[in-house]
């Protein structure tokens with residue numbers, strides 16, 4: 001079922017019993033590098049600052065989603081699905097990553113999209129997904145929460161024969177979250193190899209929560225005392241304490257059930273905190289602090305972040321550093337944003353060939369804090 005030992009997936013090395021229980025597709029390039037951030041650290045007056053380069057997690061598209069898709073697409077393949085269907089906002093990195101990796105293994109990809117505040121990166125992701133052959137549906141209501149037109153379309157498409165394999169918003173089912181349990185174990189292995197000291201704090205953006213909850217499980221399973229600081233960037237109905245604990249408990253229980261040597265972990269015993277103060281007005285609406293964080297990372301370390309997730313997460317770290325709350329601590333920032341370039345061919349697509357409901361993202365102005373916005 002899997003060829004893991006060939007590329008040494010940390011989860012299967014630590015818990016070999018899982019290898020025969022969980023189908024896995026080696027889509028990512030792991031482990032992702034860890035590097036020090038000396039210039040940003042010096043600017044903040046903080047010496048022990050590190051970066052986890054999940055922006056390089058895969059080709060053609062990096063970022064955090066490929067770690068989840070290794071498990072989610074393996075399941076789709078095991079069920080002999082012809083297509084996958086998933087959900088997100090118009091500029092969703094998750095929908096794009098799903099399309100690129102699904103197409104890569106010969107599956108069709110359907111994205112049910114809902115509106116988001118306009119930004120340059122929205123059109124860029126839409127073009128890339130369209131170029132890769134995604135079937136894009138965009139409606140003015142939230143597909144799942146409001147059971148509007150997107151929901152109706154999903155219900156209709158699921159009656160196809162064979163039905164598309166449904167992947168949750170953000171890929172944050174218990175199975176998708178396993179990708180970040182592996183990531184937590186991978187980080188522990190890098191600590192053991194001397195690539196960085198044990199982090200006291202790990203800052204990461206909190207969206208559909210698979211990333212942060214999986215990391216908290218993986219770090220706890222490895223016995224690391226690192227605290228996951230999860231910076232909420234979505235509406236609290238999607239990211240909150242109760243649902244975080246449910247996802248944590250469900251994922252850990254599944255792994256324990258599949259391999260008894262995986263520790264019985266509960267969210268009660270985990271080391272994490274959810275931070276709310278960087279959210280701003282709404283999801284994907286940039287904030288001053290978030291965009292200042294993006295600019296600082298760019299000017300000091302030449303690493304590109306963005307305003308929806310990583311900028312807000314780094315803003316929390318910067319605010320804590322300026323308050324003196326990080327003094328003497330080893331701090332790791334987890335970069336969840338893709339840095340692989342998009343092919344020019346995809347960027348040269350004429351948006352008029354795309355579904356009419358998407359044209360607005362190419363015709364309406366970008367939000368004022370977008371560096372691509374015209375004054």
Ligand SMILES: *Cc1c(COP(=O)(O)O)cnc(C)c1O
Nearest residue numbers: 093207208209210211309336337
């Ligand atoms: C999806 C995403 C996140 C959030 O990850 P979740 O697992 O949904 O919490 C963070 N950063 C980027 C760039 C993303 O695309």
